[in-house]
Amino acid sequence: MTGIYDDPWAYELACSFRDVPAEVGVLLGWCARHRAGYGPVRTVLELAAGPAEHAREFARRGPAATALDLHPAMCAYAARAAKDAGVELEVVQDDMTTFALGRRFDLVVTMLDSTSHLMTLDAFTAHLDRAAAHLAPGGLYIVEMSHPRDRLGDAPSVSTDWTVERGGTHATVRWGEPSDRLDPVTQIADDHVTMTVTEDGGAPRVIRDVVPYRFWTATELAAAVRLSGALEPVGRYGDFADIALDDPAAWRMITVFRAR
Structure with missing residues (x-):
């Protein structure tokens, strides 16, 4: 994959x-x-x-x-x-x-x-x-x-969603899930990424990944x-x-x- x-x-x-x-x-x-x-x-x-x-x-x-x-x-x-x-x-x-x-x-x-x-x-x-x-x-x-507020603030941002449009292409991106946890010892989280791409009204293509993220x-x-x-x-x-x-x-x- x-x-x-x-x-x-x-x-x-x-x-x-x-x-x-x-x-x-x-x-x-x-x-x-x-x-x-x-x-x-x-x-x-x-x-x-x-x-x-x-x-x-x-x-x-x-x-x-x-x-x-x-x-x-x-x-x-x-x-x-x-x-x-x-x-x-x-x-x-x-x-x-x-x-x-x-x-x-x-x-x-x-x-x-x-x-x-x-x-x-x-x-x-x-x-x-x-x-x-x-x-x-x-x-x-x-x-x-x-x-640092993303992880240490009163309302930490552990996931982000956004949408992009370019030409005839539409994509939704979700970087991180609420269930993704930052390891308190290593300060590393496995961020789950999902991106759905639709080109010119065709069938959606989904990309999924798990991206290790080190918080500094x-x-x-x-x-x-x-x-x-x-x-x-x-x-x-x-x-x-x-x-x-x-x-x-x-x-x-x-x-x-x-x-x-």
């Missing part, structure tokens, strides 16, 4: 509620703010990139973009999508905890809470080490994570940063806007790092 990460087209469709061009604009704005004096961003690396939507958008705007992902299907899809869009994109199949590309970048990003695939503190620390090792002088690492708190992120010692935070945001992490409207935990 194949899962959601084995079907990059469906995964990209599921995430199409995101406004990627607007998000990339914000990311570049944060770069202008936090790397003043180093000039515009010329090189970008997206880690755990999946379909590499953000990397492709960076490439459309001029920077040389590289997308790295562990899944062969995602890498192949990202390369095809970039070619179809007429943009230059280097695609690398590698692990976000061990990659060594032999060059440095003005900007490294990890989007869509992909750090939830790092299951241990050692893995997270290794990932931070690798990201820092690939930063050029003045370079930034920006990581987008889920907001803000203090654990700080601990991983201290253990690594290679990065320091220079900005924290609760959305792709200038709102604080503790703002009631905050729905993401986004941190901007630079190399120490």
